[in-house]
Amino acid sequence: MDDSEAPSLPERPRLAPGVRLHFDSTRNAWVLLGPERVIETEGPAHEILRRCDGSRTVPQIIDELAALYAADRAEIAGDVADMLLELVAKRMLAG
Amino acid sequence: MTIPATHADVPAPLGLLAELTHRCPLACPYCSNPLALESRTDELDTATWTRVFHEAAALGVLQVHLSGGEPASRRDLIQIVAAAHDAGLYTNLITSAVGLDVARLTRLKESGLDHVQVSLQDVDAASADHIAGYPGAHTRKLAFARSVVELELALTVNAVIHRANVDRVPAFVELAASLGAGRVEIAHTQYYGWALRNRAALMPTRAQVHQAMQDVETIRPRYAGRLAIDLVVPDYYARRPKACVGGWARRSLNVTPSGRVLPCHAAETIPGLEFWSVRDRSLRTIWTESPAFQAFRGTDWMVEPCRSCALREVDFGGCRCQALAIAGNAAFADPACELSPHHARMLELAEQESSDAEISYAYRGRHAASNVTATPAR
Numbered sequence: 001m002d003d004s005e006a007p008s009l010p011e012r013p014r015l016a017p018g019v020r021l022h023f024d025s026t027r028n029a030w031v032l033l034g035p036e037r038v039i040e041t042e043g044p045a046h047e048i049l050r051r052c053d054g055s056r057t058v059p060q061i062i063d064e065l066a067a068l069y070a071a072d073r074a075e076i077a078g079d080v081a082d083m084l085l086e087l088v089a090k091r092m093l094a095g
Numbered sequence: 096m097t098i099p100a101t102h103a104d105v106p107a108p109l110g111l112l113a114e115l116t117h118r119c120p121l122a123c124p125y126c127s128n129p130l131a132l133e134s135r136t137d138e139l140d141t142a143t144w145t146r147v148f149h150e151a152a153a154l155g156v157l158q159v160h161l162s163g164g165e166p167a168s169r170r171d172l173i174q175i176v177a178a179a180h181d182a183g184l185y186t187n188l189i190t191s192a193v194g195l196d197v198a199r200l201t202r203l204k205e206s207g208l209d210h211v212q213v214s215l216q217d218v219d220a221a222s223a224d225h226i227a228g229y230p231g232a233h234t235r236k237l238a239f240a241r242s243v244v245e246l247e248l249a250l251t252v253n254a255v256i257h258r259a260n261v262d263r264v265p266a267f268v269e270l271a272a273s274l275g276a277g278r279v280e281i282a283h284t285q286y287y288g289w290a291l292r293n294r295a296a297l298m299p300t301r302a303q304v305h306q307a308m309q310d311v312e313t314i315r316p317r318y319a320g321r322l323a324i325d326l327v328v329p330d331y332y333a334r335r336p337k338a339c340v341g342g343w344a345r346r347s348l349n350v351t352p353s354g355r356v357l358p359c360h361a362a363e364t365i366p367g368l369e370f371w372s373v374r375d376r377s378l379r380t381i382w383t384e385s386p387a388f389q390a391f392r393g394t395d396w397m398v399e400p401c402r403s404c405a406l407r408e409v410d411f412g413g414c415r416c417q418a419l420a421i422a423g424n425a426a427f428a429d430p431a432c433e434l435s436p437h438h439a440r441m442l443e444l445a446e447q448e449s450s451d452a453e454i455s456y457a458y459r460g461r462h463a464a465s466n467v468t469a470t471p472a473r
Contacts, residue, residue: 016277018210018249020185026107026155033185035210035251035278036325038109038157089320091277 009084010095013061014054019092021049034092044069048080052093058084105383105392107155110347111184112360113144115161115175117352118168120193122228123216124456125255125297126289128164129363137353141171141178143373147350148182150378156348158185164352167194173202180207187212189253192239193232197246200239204246211243212251212280217259218266226259228458237274244275251278256307256329257297259454264307265314272322279322281311283329287361287416289459295448296456301332303449331445335406336413336429343391343415348382356381358388361416365425391415396426400434 015021019034021041030046032039041049047068051061062080066073087093117132139147148159159179166172167190179186187210188203200211215236217223223233243250252271256264264281271279283304286294299307308328315324328337340347340359349357354373362368369386382388390396394407401412412418413429421430421444422437430437 016249017247018277020209022157022183022185024155024157031157033157033209035187035212035249035323036158036280091320091323 009058009081009088010093012054012057013052013084013093013095015049015052016092016094021046032087032092034090037090037092039092044079045083048083052084106345108151108346108348108382109155109157111147111151111156111159112347112349113147113159113161113175113179114163114349114351115144115166115172116164116168119164119191120168120229121165121191121232122458122461123214123226123255124228124289124293124458125257125284126459127285127287127360129288129361130292132164133352138169139350139352139354139373141174143354144175145178145182147373147378148179148184150373152182152184154379154382156184158187160187160189162189165191165194167191167199173199173206176203176208177206180209185209190214191227191232192236193229195239197242200242200246200248204248208248210249210251212253213240213243214253214255215240215267215270216255218263218270222259226456228456228461240274240276249278250274250276251280252276253280253282255282255284256299257284258299258303258449259297261299261303261307264310268311268314268318268322268324272318276322278325280325280327281307282327283307285327285330286420287364289457291420292457294444295451296454298331298445298449299329300449301446304329304332330414330417330429330431331441333431334433336410336417336431338410339414339417339429342408342411344382344388345392345411348378348388356385356387358391359414359416362387364416365419391426398426398428400432401428404434 019032022031022033024031030041032041032049044065047065048061051064062073062077065080066076084093116138117128118135166188176186186208188208189212192213213236215223216226220233224230240250252274254267268279284290284297290297311324311326318324344358349360350373351357355370356373357363357370368390371381371385397407397412401407413431415425417431418427418429419425421441422435428435430441432438
């Protein structure tokens with residue numbers, strides 16, 4: 001891996017090795033589980049994360065979310081990009 | 096059985112440390128397991144561990160950390176991983192990598208293993224093998240770590256830091272990155288169990304600790320997005336205590352090889368606590384009702400300066416075992432806190448013990464006469 005590479009969005013994002021989405025029935029919440037990490041997801045986050053399976057492109061994920069929530073695509077696009085970039089920085093997302 | 100009303104608000108634990116065995120091929124002087132280890136004949140069987148995992152998941156546990164000793168010393172490790180996975184738990188294998196090969200690792204992955212943590216003792220083979228008390232260990236660990244990554248399993252490198260390697264923290268991080276780890280744990284030695292016996296040989300100087308902490312922050316941006324660097328902070332030169340295990344009986348629990356359930360790894364050092372066993376009771380009953388868990392749960396047990404402290408629900412008074420070891424009472428403030436009347440004593444101990452340039456370890460299970468004395472490479 002190139003040392004100078006700045007974190008960027010993978011073309012077809014998927015959860016990094018050792019990271020998985022899990023429904024926590026005790027706390028009634030979707031959580032992202034990783035090495036020594038438990039991240040509780042909020043709102044539509046799990047709908048984004050479940051689509052990070054390595055088969056969909058980021059624009060496809062945005063399309064599906066916009067359709068699912070009947071929401072403005074531009075707004076959804078910003079939210080999706082922000083969340084995915086944050087997960088790339090935490091090394092919980094791979095391409 | 097009914098749960099008393101006072102227990103209704105007991106939070107559910109997130110993590111279970113399953114100490115599968117105390118057997119280990121290595122003899123690391125910083126081992127935090129107790130001085131007296133539990134024997135193989137007392138270890139829980141596969142069926143009992145399977146029940147424990149299902150009870151843990153039902154209780155709210157999300158992650159299980161399979162530890163030891165060396166978990167690979169158990170012949171049924173694959174069945175154990177499969178059982179934990181079937182229970183719905185995120186499975187983390189904490190291993191020395193000695194005693195595991197690629198074939199077994201492949202089967203562990205197929206059984207649902209999520210993550211592997213490999214310990215390294217140093218970046219230099221001769222020093223690493225000397226610390227582990229096991230010739231050839233380092234080379235095997237590196238090869239194994241590469242296999243973990245090749246199998247597309249998530250890898251964490253764990254580096255326990257002490258006087259002999261404290262000057263090489265950046266090199267540890269770089270080694271972890273070169274192995275393809277996603278995470279590295281820079282864990283300053285916690286002085287419990289066997290490590291407490293070796294404290295004088297392990298304690299770094301204040302200047303070394305300060306430099307090591309600064310080094311991590313300097314290099315952290317360089318690894319952003321490709322390697323997470325987690326710190327277990329050193330206590331003896333601290334100003335504030337760590338929230339040990341996230342607060343007593345609040346987030347996690349330990350099951351020892353024989354089935355005793357502990358609020359923390361070193362809890363058995365505290366006299367007078369009554370521990371219950373998974374052989375006799377369900378994990379839920381133990382978590383909510385056992386005397387050892389109730390002893391320091393919440394804040395009612397606190398004395399000053401903790402009792403009226405604004406941070407009492409931030410750090411929960413620090414570590415009970417350290418309060419006992421240094422201040423002489425498990426209900427006192429962790430002396431790592433500068434508000435503790437025993438803080439100066441702790442600092443003095445560290446400064447005194449770290450001033451000796453010679454490093455001579457007591458290795459578990461070996462006679463003192465066979466110890467090799469070495470001065471740290473600088």
